[in-house]
Amino acid sequence: MRIGFDVITLGAIHGLLYGALAIGLVLIYRAQRFVNFAHANLGLISSVLLGKLVIDEHVPYGVALPAALAAGVAVAGLVELTVIRRLFTAPRLVLMVASIFLAQLLLIPRLVGAINADRQKIVLQGFPVPFHATVHIGNLVVDSSDLLIVLVVPALVAALAAFLRFSAYGQAIRAAAENPEAARLAGISVKRMSTLVWLIAGLLSAVTAVLHAPSESTFVLGGTGASLLVRALGAGLIAKMTNLPVAFAAGVGIGVVEAITFANQPAGSTVEVVVFAVVMIGLLWRSRELSRATRDAGAAVNFGAEPRPLPRRVAALPQVRQLTAVTVVAATVLAAAAPLLPFAGLDTSAKTFLMTLVTVYAMVGLSLCLLTGWGGQVSLGQFALVGVGSFAAARLAAQGLPFWAILPVAGLIGVAVAVLVGLPAVRIQGLFLAVATMAFAVLAYGYLFQQPALVGNASGEFLSRPTVLHSERAVYWLGLGLVVLFAVLIRNFRSTAAGRMLVAVRDNDRAARSAGISATGARLLAFALSGFIAACAGVVYAYAQQRYLSTNFDPDTSFTMVTMAVIGGLGSIPGALLGAVVVFGIPILFRGSEASQLIQFLVGGAGGLFVLLFLPRGAAGLLYDARDALVARIVRRVDGLPAPPRIVPPLRKLWHVALGRPEPVQ
Amino acid sequence: MSPRTARRPAAEAVIEPATEAAADPAPQPPAEPVVETPVELPERPLSVEGLTVTFGGVRAVDDVWLTVEPGETVGLIGANGAGKTTLMDCVSGYVTPQRGAIRLFGEDVTHHAPELRPYLGLGRSFQDARLYPGLTVTETLLVALERHAPTGLFAGLLGLGGTTERVKRAAVEELVGMTGLGDYADSLTGELSTGTRRVVDIACILAQAPSLLLLDEPTAGIAQRETEAFGPLLRRLKEQLGCAILLIEHDMPLIMSLSDRVYAMESGRVIAEGTPAEVKSDPRVVASYLGSTEEAINRSTHAGAAR
Numbered sequence: 008m009r010i011g012f013d014v015i016t017l018g019a020i021h022g023l024l025y026g027a028l029a030i031g032l033v034l035i036y037r038a039q040r041f042v043n044f045a046h047a048n049l050g051l052i053s054s055v056l057l058g059k060l061v062i063d064e065h066v067p068y069g070v071a072l073p074a075a076l077a078a079g080v081a082v083a084g085l086v087e088l089t090v091i092r093r094l095f096t097a098p099r100l101v102l103m104v105a106s107i108f109l110a111q112l113l114l115i116p117r118l119v120g121a122i123n124a125d126r127q128k129i130v131l132q133g134f135p136v137p138f139h140a141t142v143h144i145g146n147l148v149v150d151s152s153d154l155l156i157v158l159v160v161p162a163l164v165a166a167l168a169a170f171l172r173f174s175a176y177g178q179a180i181r182a183a184a185e186n187p188e189a190a191r192l193a194g195i196s197v198k199r200m201s202t203l204v205w206l207i208a209g210l211l212s213a214v215t216a217v218l219h220a221p222s223e224s225t226f227v228l229g230g231t232g233a234s235l236l237v238r239a240l241g242a243g244l245i246a247k248m249t250n251l252p253v254a255f256a257a258g259v260g261i262g263v264v265e266a267i268t269f270a271n272q273p274a275g276s277t278v279e280v281v282v283f284a285v286v287m288i289g290l291l292w293r294s295r296e297l298s299r300a301t302r303d304a305g306a307a308v309n310f311g312a313e314p315r316p317l318p319r320r321v322a323a324l325p326q327v328r329q330l331t332a333v334t335v336v337a338a339t340v341l342a343a344a345a346p347l348l349p350f351a352g353l354d355t356s357a358k359t360f361l362m363t364l365v366t367v368y369a370m371v372g373l374s375l376c377l378l379t380g381w382g383g384q385v386s387l388g389q390f391a392l393v394g395v396g397s398f399a400a401a402r403l404a405a406q407g408l409p410f411w412a413i414l415p416v417a418g419l420i421g422v423a424v425a426v427l428v429g430l431p432a433v434r435i436q437g438l439f440l441a442v443a444t445m446a447f448a449v450l451a452y453g454y455l456f457q458q459p460a461l462v463g464n465a466s467g468e469f470l471s472r473p474t475v476l477h478s479e480r481a482v483y484w485l486g487l488g489l490v491v492l493f494a495v496l497i498r499n500f501r502s503t504a505a506g507r508m509l510v511a512v513r514d515n516d517r518a519a520r521s522a523g524i525s526a527t528g529a530r531l532l533a534f535a536l537s538g539f540i541a542a543c544a545g546v547v548y549a550y551a552q553q554r555y556l557s558t559n560f561d562p563d564t565s566f567t568m569v570t571m572a573v574i575g576g577l578g579s580i581p582g583a584l585l586g587a588v589v590v591f592g593i594p595i596l597f598r599g600s601e602a603s604q605l606i607q608f609l610v611g612g613a614g615g616l617f618v619l620l621f622l623p624r625g626a627a628g629l630l631y632d633a634r635d636a637l638v639a640r641i642v643r644r645v646d647g648l649p650a651p652p653r654i655v656p657p658l659r660k661l662w663h664v665a666l667g668r669p670e671p672v673q
Numbered sequence: 674m675s676p677r678t679a680r681r682p683a684a685e686a687v688i689e690p691a692t693e694a695a696a697d698p699a700p701q702p703p704a705e706p707v708v709e710t711p712v713e714l715p716e717r718p719l720s721v722e723g724l725t726v727t728f729g730g731v732r733a734v735d736d737v738w739l740t741v742e743p744g745e746t747v748g749l750i751g752a753n754g755a756g757k758t759t760l761m762d763c764v765s766g767y768v769t770p771q772r773g774a775i776r777l778f779g780e781d782v783t784h785h786a787p788e789l790r791p792y793l794g795l796g797r798s799f800q801d802a803r804l805y806p807g808l809t810v811t812e813t814l815l816v817a818l819e820r821h822a823p824t825g826l827f828a829g830l831l832g833l834g835g836t837t838e839r840v841k842r843a844a845v846e847e848l849v850g851m852t853g854l855g856d857y858a859d860s861l862t863g864e865l866s867t868g869t870r871r872v873v874d875i876a877c878i879l880a881q882a883p884s885l886l887l888l889d890e891p892t893a894g895i896a897q898r899e900t901e902a903f904g905p906l907l908r909r910l911k912e913q914l915g916c917a918i919l920l921i922e923h924d925m926p927l928i929m930s931l932s933d934r935v936y937a938m939e940s941g942r943v944i945a946e947g948t949p950a951e952v953k954s955d956p957r958v959v960a961s962y963l964g965s966t967e968e969a970i971n972r973s974t975h976a977g978a979a980r
Contacts, residue, residue, distance in 0.1 A: 017871060165769070283697045313807060314852070315864075316809055316859050316860075316861070316863060317859075318859055319858070319859050389723075389849055503838075504819075506818065507808060507815060507816060508811045508819070510805065510807045510812075511808060511809055511812075511813075511816045512809050513805075513807065514803075514805035514806050514863075515765065515799075515803055515804065515805050517787075517799065518799055518804065518805070519816065520766075520786075520787040520818065521765055521787060521788075521790075521791060521795075521796070521797040522791060522816050522819050522877075522881065523788055523789075523791035523792055523819045523820040524788055524816065524819055525788045526785075526788070587852040594686070669759065
């Protein structure tokens with residue numbers, strides 16, 4: 008084992024960055040009791056702008072840096088004012104989901120060509136640094152980007168510590184975090200302190216991004232933000248998400264451990280395993296403090312898109328039953344006929360392929376409906392489970408398993424993996440369970456899906472289609488058939504004893520346990536079932552793609568899955584399907600052939616935030632409002648039964664507000 | 674896995690009350706004729722033996738000995754922070770004691786998970802009566818019936834246990850009719866008013882039909898008039914179920930009139946135990962809880978008489 012002075016020093020230097028990020032995470036957690044998944048991306052705009060200004064516009068570093076940092080700080084302030092303030096009293100899990108949307112939205116600066124530096128020039132010149140110097144101490148070689156970290160980060164952290172400890176604002180921030188009510192009574196504006204905390208976090212994130220950019224080998228999108236975030240989260244968790252000095256020290260420690268691992272195992276990506284282990288150890292070690300801190304904040308949350316059940320006598324009306332049946336049949340027939348329609352090129356194989364992907368996303372949506380909607384457990388690793396299904400399919404096919412057997416066997420492998428992922432749910436819930444699932448997503452992307460023993464070929468997996476699936480349409484119909492099957496199955500599941508126990512545990516786990524229900528059992532069952540569905544989606548994905556890599560299953564896509572589910576409406580089956588159609592299906596009508604990531608992040612991030620802020624029940628909410636309105640008409644016409652209470656759809660209300668018209672009188 | 678093996682026979686032993694209420698024609702699981710009615714249970718419903726719980730350095734419960742006899746109502750009084758709720762959380766299983774033992778109907782449950790205890794006959798109603806906002810009233814009652822016919826998550830998933838499900842649904846129909854919740858059967862619990870939700874909570878107790886019921890401040894946050902109605906209601910509930918009750922309550926006249934015996938706690942210790950009259954006149958209880966002078970007690974009895 009190689010543990011040299013040079014290894015440790017370089018590790019510690021990188022660890023300084025993790026520590027700085029961890030401080031920002033902990034500050035926001037202390038102030039608002041949620042894990043900010045957008046934290047690493049807050050300052051992304053700073054590194055993008057700095058590159059552009061120095062490389063393309065030839066602005067001196069000393070001028071460009073303040074401007075770039077100011078942009079990062081301004082973005083953080085804007086986020087606080089527009090999103091966080093509006094969700095001040097929302098359940099913490101909702102805030103966390105909002106930060107996931109923000110994380111996607113904040114990736115956009117990297118995708119807009121006009122504000123990014125010329126790619127070629129970055130590769131040739133390297134990311135700008137203010138000076139060029141190299142220090143040699145024995146084996147140790149410290150280059151200018153590392154020197155910059157050593158010079159900047161400790162000074163910045165020391166200044167921050169002094170500010171928090173000695174200045175009146177710092178004390179007010181700490182007071183507002185410790186006890187918001189008492190602080191308010193003492194005349195401290197908790198909201199203004201929240202803005203201040205976000206500005207500080209934005210600065211930390213911007214500085215980290217600027218310092219981290221020179222050492223990034225490539226400017227590849229996806230994965231970078233999540234893997235940085237996981238390291239910072241590991242440090243924060245070790246510090247119980249409260250102790251700033253410990254968080255900073257733990258960040259440095261993680262950097263050292265990472266460097267030692269890398270020095271001894273340079274070939275594999277064993278580093279990711281070590282980081283995963285650090286996060287899980289931090290979570291389980293601190294589970295008692297962490298779950299106590301989030302208990303009042305609500306461990307699980309009802310996202311509220313579940314339909315309000317119709318009164319029994321109304322639901323029994325033949326017209327109402329027909330309404331449902333006709334809608335379901337019409338939607339299914341339309342979906343089945345879609346690849347035959349000579350409309351917007353849907354009948355071409357290129358677009359049929361894209362529609363097959365929509366069925367994959369719809370299945371993931373159904374799995375999240377069950378796990379997050381009914382079980383209340385946010386999973387940020389759902390697309391990694393799809394990857395498990397995809398790679399399992401290729402392995403099984405290589406073993407000579409026939410096509411019809413691959414699906415259930417891959418599904419069962421998905422169950423096993425999902426239960427392992429959900430195992431921390433025995434001890435932790437809510438925010439921190441989501442952290443555990445994200446750690447799994449990063450592990451799967453960075454390590455598991457690159458192990459030759461597990462995925463066969465490192466240059467990509469190949470799965471040849473059986474004869475029945477030779478056309479794109481056949482694969483599409485397979486996907487659609489599975490979507491319908493799973494939709495029916497989980498709908499039935501919800502009305503069984505197990506389904507209602509799941510919701511009972513979500514809503515009030517103490518009462519449910521006192522009624523004799525095993526909360527752990529219910530949670531693991533939810534993970535198991537959602538794992539089965541996601542892995543089956545992975546099989547369809549594999550047959551659609553035929554050739555795929557670990558990069559197809561990056562953590563950002565798992566984030567997008569949550570976005571899609573929230574846009575559709577979590578907890579509702581039509582919502583799960585609508586989410587996939589709105590986010591991935593409708594763009595097909597307007598696009599050429601390949602999905603643009605920019606549009607995806609814009610629709611996902613902005614759409615998700617819009618839904619959280621203005622349409623908390625998602626697209627499904629509109630659907631149910633329409634249903635209630637129709638049913639009310641039917642009931643009035645049929646036999647004058649009292650109509651179910653009707654709510655003005657929030658969107659229409661918003662419309663009226665936007666146009667400055669008075670709201671309609673009910 | 675001793676908790677698992679303990680689960681089945683216990684579930685069968687306590688099956689009678691609610692299935693009687695259901696009065697359905699469907700085949701019953703053959704209950705072993707161990708006990709006829711809960712009143713004749715040979716075992717003491719609850720005995721707490723030398724229980725000690727520490728949080729950090731604080732002794733929340735300190736060497737507490739307490740019993741509840743069959744059919745008895747036992748009151749637990751004490752100022753805030755005296756350790757009453759911690760004690761109840763130990764009995765429910767949410768807090769594991771550092772020392773001491775808890776026996777439910779003779780069985781040592783000190784280290785059993787909370788979800789195993791209902792199968793021995795333990796029921797608990799929560800202070801907030803929050804229930805399950807995302808479930809309908811019917812579903813909520815079905816959940817409460819779980820201990821009589823545990824479906825098992827996987828059996829329920831596969832649609833097995835169809836008969837038990839039908840039996841349970843019939844029982845719930847009857848309960849809904851009995852408690853006048855008919856109009857709300859398909860409403861979400863979260864949409865009900867607090868008052869209606871308390872009725873659902875009571876219906877849940879009826880459905881669960883525990884042999885030992887833990888009530889944590891059942892009148893917290895409800896109007897004075899409803900508090901007065903609560904005494905007779907609790908007596909009727911107890912008559913119907915034949916259960917023993919452990920009750921935490923801050924309303925002195927109510928708890929003194931309902932309880933057969935009262936324990937008074939202070940800083941985690943039991944400082945007095947006996948009939949309501951004895952405890953009320955115990956000098957230590959007067960000093961620590963009821964107030965330092967005779968006037969305080971008179972005022973509280975006064976208030977009771979005025980009602």
